[in-house]
Amino acid sequence: MKTSRRIFAVAALATASICWPSKTDAAASSTRPNIVLILADDLGFGDVSCYGASKVQTPNIDRLAREGLRFTDAHASSATCTPSRYALLTGQYPWRRKGTGILPGNAALIIPQDHATLPGMLQRAGYKTAAIGKWHLGLGPQGGPDWNGDIKPGPLEVGFDYCFIMPATGDRTPCVYVENHRVIGLDPNDPIQVSFGAPVGHDPTGKDHPELLKMKPSHGHDQTIVNGISRIGYMSGGKAARWVDQDMADVLTSKAVHFIEENKEHPFFLYLATHDIHVPRVPHPRFVGKTALGPRGDVIVEFDWTTGEIMKTLDRLGLKENTLVLVTSDNGPVVDDGYDDDAVELLDGHRPAGPLRGGKYSIFEGGTRIPFIVR
Numbered sequence: 552m553k554t555s556r557r558i559f560a561v562a563a564l565a566t567a568s569i570c571w572p573s574k575t576d577a578a579a580s581s582t583r584p585n586i587v588l589i590l591a592d593d594l595g596f597g598d599v600s601c602y603g604a605s606k607v608q609t610p611n612i613d614r615l616a617r618e619g620l621r622f623t624d625a626h627a628s629s630a631t632c633t634p635s636r637y638a639l640l641t642g643q644y645p646w647r648r649k650g651t652g653i654l655p656g657n658a659a660l661i662i663p664q665d666h667a668t669l670p671g672m673l674q675r676a677g678y679k680t681a682a683i684g685k686w687h688l689g690l691g692p693q694g695g696p697d698w699n700g701d702i703k704p705g706p707l708e709v710g711f712d713y714c715f716i717m718p719a720t721g722d723r724t725p726c727v728y729v730e731n732h733r734v735i736g737l738d739p740n741d742p743i744q745v746s747f748g749a750p751v752g753h754d755p756t757g758k759d760h761p762e763l764l765k766m767k768p769s770h771g772h773d774q775t776i777v778n779g780i781s782r783i784g785y786m787s788g789g790k791a792a793r794w795v796d797q798d799m800a801d802v803l804t805s806k807a808v809h810f811i812e813e814n815k816e817h818p819f820f821l822y823l824a825t826h827d828i829h830v831p832r833v834p835h836p837r838f839v840g841k842t843a844l845g846p847r848g849d850v851i852v853e854f855d856w857t858t859g860e861i862m863k864t865l866d867r868l869g870l871k872e873n874t875l876v877l878v879t880s881d882n883g884p885v886v887d888d889g890y891d892d893d894a895v896e897l898l899d900g901h902r903p904a905g906p907l908r909g910g911k912y913s914i915f916e917g918g919t920r921i922p923f924i925v926r
Contacts, residue, residue, distance in 0.1 A: 587823065588879075593884055596917065597901075599613075601924075608855075620925045633687050640670065655784065656723040657746070657747060660688065660689040661688055670682070670706075680820045683823050685829075687717075690703075692704070698742075722780075723784050724785060727792040741788045743787070743788040744785075751786070754785075800856070804861070807861060830888045838852050882919065886910075904920075
C-alpha cells in the first residue's frame with residue numbers, strides 16, 4: 552500500500568477505541584478490538600520477505616501482510632531506539648526535549664508521569680495493558696533505580712497494568728528481567744551493582760579477559776562479561792537473576808502468550824517489544840543455521856517465529872477477528888553494531904535496508920523507513 556505514515560499512526564489507530572462507550576458498558580467491551588503491537592529492534596525495510604528479501608524468509612509476517620495492509624512508506628520518528636520508543640508511547644517528537652537520546656542501562660525514567668501516553672489512554676478506555684520485552688526508557692527516580700528494591704517509577708506509572716521487561720538493551724547492563732517493580736530471581740544475598748563509569752565488583756571484562764568470550768566485540772562492548780558476552784557497562788551481583796541470551800525470545804514470547812490468555816475476556820493492549828534483531832545476536836539453537844546470513848539472519852527468523860506464536864494464540868482463543876495486530880520496527884537496520892558475528896561477511900547480496908541509503912543512526916531514509924504491517 553503506497554502511502555506515507557509516521558509511526559505515530561499506531562497511536563491514532565489504537566486510541567480510536569476511546570471514542571466508544573466506557574468500560575462499564577459490557578456490550579461495548581465485547582466489540583472493542585484488542586491491540587497487539589509487535590515491535591522489532593533494528594529490523595530493516597529490506598529484512599522481510601514480503602518487502603523483497605530473498606535470502607531470509609518470514610512466512611508469519613508475510614501472512615499478516617496478505618491478510619492486512621503492508622505500508623511501503625512508514626517511518627519511525629528517529630533512527631535510534633530510545634527516541635523512537637519515546638515518540639511511539641507518548642506521541643511527542645522526542646528531540647523537542649532533553650534526555651531522549653540513547654540511554655545507559657541505569658538511567659531514570661524519561662517519560663513524565665503526568666503526560667498522556669498510548670497505554671494510559673487505552674487503560675482509561677477499559678483496556679488491560681502490558682509492556683513485555685525491551686524498555687530502554689529509563690527506570691526509577693532521578694539518579695537511577697535501586698536494583699535491589701522496588702524499581703519505580705517505570706512502565707506501571709505511565710499506563711501499563713503489567714510489565715516484564717529488559718531494562719535497556721541486550722548489550723547493556725544490567726542483564727536481568729524486571730517484572731512490575733522487582734528484578735526477577737534476585738538473591739538478596741547477592742545484591743546488584745551497575746555502573747556506566749568506573750568498574751564495580753570483580754566480574755571479568757571482555758577487555759581484560761577475551762579468552763572467556765564466546766562472542767568477541769568488534770568495537771566497544773568490552774566491559775562486564777555475562778553469559779560469555781561482554782557488554783556496555785559494568786555489573787556485579789545478581790548472578791541468579793541474569794538472563795540467558797539464547798532463551799530470551801522464548802521467555803518474552805511465553806510471557807506475551809500468557810498475558811493474552813489471562814485477558815481474553817476483555818479488551819487488552821499488548822506492547823511486545825522484542826530484542827531481536829538487536830545485538831548481541833544469539834538465536835536459540837533451534838534457529839541456528841536457518842539462514843545463510845549467520846546470526847543476524849537467524850534472529851530475523853526467530854522474530855518471525857515470535858510473530859507466529861502470537862498469531863497462533865489469537866487463532867486458538869478465537870480472538871483473530873477482534874484483534875488489531877501491528878508489526879513494525881523501532882528504526883532501520885545495522886549490520887556491524889559492536890560484535891564480531893560475521894553479519895557483514897555473510898550478507899551475500901542481502902540488503903537490510905532494501906533500496907534505501909543508510910540505516911540505523913543515519914540521517915538517510917534507511918534509518919527511519921521501516922516495515923509496517925497492520926491486520
